[in-house]
Amino acid sequence: MPQNKILILFAHPLFEKSFVNQELVRHIPFSNHITFHxxxxxxxxxxxxxxxxxxxxxxxxxxxxxxxxxxxxxxxxLKQWIDMVLEYDWAYGKNGNAxxxxxxxxxxxxxxxxxxxxxTGKDRFSIPELLEPFNQTAKVCKMNYxxxxxxxxxxxxxxxxVFNHAKTYAELLLFLxxxxxxxxxxxxxxxxxEWFLKIKSNG
Amino acid sequence: MDNGFFIQAIIxxxxxxxCVPIAKKLGLSSILGYLFAGIFIGPxxxxxxxxxxxxxxxxxEFGVVMMLFLIGLELDPYKFWKMxxxxxxxxxxxxxxxxxxIFILCQLFLDWSWQTTVVIALxxxxxxxAIVLQTLKEKGLSQxxxxxxxxxxxxFQDIAVIPILAIIPLMVSxxxxxxxxxxxxxxxxxxxxxxxxxxxxxxxxxxxxxRLIVIxxxxxxxxxxxxxxxxxxxxxxxxxxxxxMQLVGLSPALGAFxxxxxxxxxxxxxxxxxxxxxxxxxxxxxxxxxVGASINFKLIIDNPIFILVFGAIFTAVKFFVLxxxxxxxxxxxxxxxxxxxxxxxxxxxxxxxxxxxxxxxILPNILANQMMAIIALSMLSTPFLLLINEKWIDPYFGVKxxxxxxxxxxxxxxxxxxxxxxxxxxxxxxLLRANGVSATILDNDSDxxxxxxxxxFKVYYGDATRLELLKAAGAEDAKIFIAAIDNPEVNLSVxxxxxxxxxxxxxxxRARNRVDAYELIDHGVDKIYRETLYTAVHLGVDALTQLGHxxxxxxxxxxxxxxxxxxxxxxxxxxxxxxxxxxxxxxxxIEMQEQLLKNDLHINFSASDHAWDSELLKKxxxx
Numbered sequence: 001m002p003q004n005k006i007l008i009l010f011a012h013p014l015f016e017k018s019f020v021n022q023e024l025v026r027h028i029p030f031s032n033h034i035t036f037h038x039x040x041x042x043x044x045x046x047x048x049x050x051x052x053x054x055x056x057x058x059x060x061x062x063x064x065x066x067x068x069x070x071x072x073x074x075x076x077x078l079k080q081w082i083d084m085v086l087e088y089d090w091a092y093g094k095n096g097n098a099x100x101x102x103x104x105x106x107x108x109x110x111x112x113x114x115x116x117x118x119x120t121g122k123d124r125f126s127i128p129e130l131l132e133p134f135n136q137t138a139k140v141c142k143m144n145y146x147x148x149x150x151x152x153x154x155x156x157x158x159x160x161x162v163f164n165h166a167k168t169y170a171e172l173l174l175f176l177x178x179x180x181x182x183x184x185x186x187x188x189x190x191x192x193x194e195w196f197l198k199i200k201s202n203g
Numbered sequence: 204m205d206n207g208f209f210i211q212a213i214i215x216x217x218x219x220x221x222c223v224p225i226a227k228k229l230g231l232s233s234i235l236g237y238l239f240a241g242i243f244i245g246p247x248x249x250x251x252x253x254x255x256x257x258x259x260x261x262x263x264e265f266g267v268v269m270m271l272f273l274i275g276l277e278l279d280p281y282k283f284w285k286m287x288x289x290x291x292x293x294x295x296x297x298x299x300x301x302x303x304x305i306f307i308l309c310q311l312f313l314d315w316s317w318q319t320t321v322v323i324a325l326x327x328x329x330x331x332x333a334i335v336l337q338t339l340k341e342k343g344l345s346q347x348x349x350x351x352x353x354x355x356x357x358x359f360q361d362i363a364v365i366p367i368l369a370i371i372p373l374m375v376s377x378x379x380x381x382x383x384x385x386x387x388x389x390x391x392x393x394x395x396x397x398x399x400x401x402x403x404x405x406x407x408x409x410x411x412x413x414r415l416i417v418i419x420x421x422x423x424x425x426x427x428x429x430x431x432x433x434x435x436x437x438x439x440x441x442x443x444x445x446x447x448m449q450l451v452g453l454s455p456a457l458g459a460f461x462x463x464x465x466x467x468x469x470x471x472x473x474x475x476x477x478x479x480x481x482x483x484x485x486x487x488x489x490x491x492x493x494v495g496a497s498i499n500f501k502l503i504i505d506n507p508i509f510i511l512v513f514g515a516i517f518t519a520v521k522f523f524v525l526x527x528x529x530x531x532x533x534x535x536x537x538x539x540x541x542x543x544x545x546x547x548x549x550x551x552x553x554x555x556x557x558x559x560x561x562x563x564x565i566l567p568n569i570l571a572n573q574m575m576a577i578i579a580l581s582m583l584s585t586p587f588l589l590l591i592n593e594k595w596i597d598p599y600f601g602v603k604x605x606x607x608x609x610x611x612x613x614x615x616x617x618x619x620x621x622x623x624x625x626x627x628x629x630x631x632x633x634l635l636r637a638n639g640v641s642a643t644i645l646d647n648d649s650d651x652x653x654x655x656x657x658x659x660f661k662v663y664y665g666d667a668t669r670l671e672l673l674k675a676a677g678a679e680d681a682k683i684f685i686a687a688i689d690n691p692e693v694n695l696s697v698x699x700x701x702x703x704x705x706x707x708x709x710x711x712x713r714a715r716n717r718v719d720a721y722e723l724i725d726h727g728v729d730k731i732y733r734e735t736l737y738t739a740v741h742l743g744v745d746a747l748t749q750l751g752h753x754x755x756x757x758x759x760x761x762x763x764x765x766x767x768x769x770x771x772x773x774x775x776x777x778x779x780x781x782x783x784x785x786x787x788x789x790x791x792x793i794e795m796q797e798q799l800l801k802n803d804l805h806i807n808f809s810a811s812d813h814a815w816d817s818e819l820l821k822k823x824x825x826x
Binding site for chain 1: 752753754755756757758814815816817818820821824825
């Protein structure tokens, strides 16, 4: 059975104050097939080592941008990462095929509730709509962009709920390392969470 | 205290205040200023002071004593051990070489007794620690190869004075010496060998009492937390040691030097330095005024040819002996010329040895006075010799002020000038060069200049406080001037000259620390870079990280701290003057620290922004 290697690019400028993300990260399984890469810890001065990042990307099959949602986007260092690492002729362009065929998706936490993220809600747009720029970035890099794994409502979440989300995240990661990615099937879902729930209930 | 004292004080201080700044303006060393001040007020020009000049000299010799105490304090035994080869090698070669050549010449051409000749040869072989060290400091040459060698030679001479003064009495043991002439020494009634023994015992006693008595007493005094009491103890220490040495007929300077070495490793080193330094500076100034005043022009006029020729010959002898040593130690021509001219004079120890020998009747009075005039003249000649060397000799033999080899490059001026290419300046230069910006470099270490030219840098060699050099280096066309000289005083004077003559220049200035920065702020300098700020904050950030803080948060705290500290230093710089604390003494520095620490308590760094922090939001939601 083919094993997928997962690279988690984690970006949180105030990780020490985010209980939800601490739990999510704490539950990431120890595995030769999962690399956890803490961007803010690695590059506190934003001096990203592009070669190193590209090497990491080349060694993995599934890329995860794991970050909180700030102002409908990612934290600044992740944007910096995107700007610097995804180079022309490496990630995109006629000869830029380094990421061709790899899968990518986002793991997002939001303070607000899921209901807010729709045309009639406070935030007016759905999460996938807001993530379109990331989707498009992945497309340009010939990657296979999958729906996000989202944890909503972190502002008002009790510990048990947090643990449940963290456990699901861990299970998802393990599942993805061991199984072939069926993009078509996953893409039929709004969130990665929904698809994985179905898989789990199907046993 | 009668009016005479005040008038004297006014004359001395006024002459110093008038002459020293003029000398500085003319680009001469402050020593020359003091010497001229002495000549002007002395009996042969204005006659404000008469024969009391000699009394003043005795008093002012204490400046030399204090200087040696400070030299001793600076002398880390480890450093001494590391330099032992140079101290012993260069030092003994210089002293023995010069003394022997002078001795032979005198014996050949003059009909002096051999004792007289030995004393004179030894007296003239010693150089002037005061002049050389002051010159090195002012020219910022202390850290160059010639600076270190000069220090080694001077140190050997300072130490050699002990045996020299111990040997001189032995030379007269056979002849009839009038005990009355030696009342300055308690032990002069004894046999010569007992005297020598007592001298040795005293030196050992100074060493042990320093360890066993002085340091515990200083500890006690420090506990009273009375600054002036500490200053008093420091002075008492120096005076007492000097007196003790005088009792046994030795130079007080040596005693003070010894006391300094004994205390060099104690925790009071810096405090003693801070307390004694102002006295030293003032008394040393007085000493040089005294030297100027005591030059007996009458003797010179009576027999000018003898004095001038003798002075010239012995200076030449010392110069060539030193030059030979420099060659032996493979010094480059520039360094060797500076080294040889710098140490070519006779010095204050010459006075000490001569007056000591005069008391022992080894020297006839007139000859001793002539010799003193010669020593004074030779001390006077050093700054001029160095000037002549810098202007006319060195340019032909040594590293050129500017590099003439590449004529095509000379016309094109760089936008950036870096003054001082030590560890600090060179880092800047490398960063600029890595980015394709070539800078013009000013430096006064000829060995370094040579190397840099070989590496293809455009380098001007010389003193960056000289306006012509700045002009030659293209200060008129440059955009940015980086003042990165090691010596903060030199750096400051460069900045001042630039602001006056090249107001268009964008000046970026290095400051060693907070005290330097205050000084620069006082002079209206805008862009100040403290060496001790950024590195220390960087280290602090890493320490926070090692303690488990997130790297990014720690980095942001560091950035905030730098901003806060840079704002604070400007506020405190202004405040400093309210308290009239112009001199940054050790005490002030501690006060400054206290002020800083107190201010820090009022600042809550973490509360200054709320980026990415949802704490407040959550609170509102739950309300």
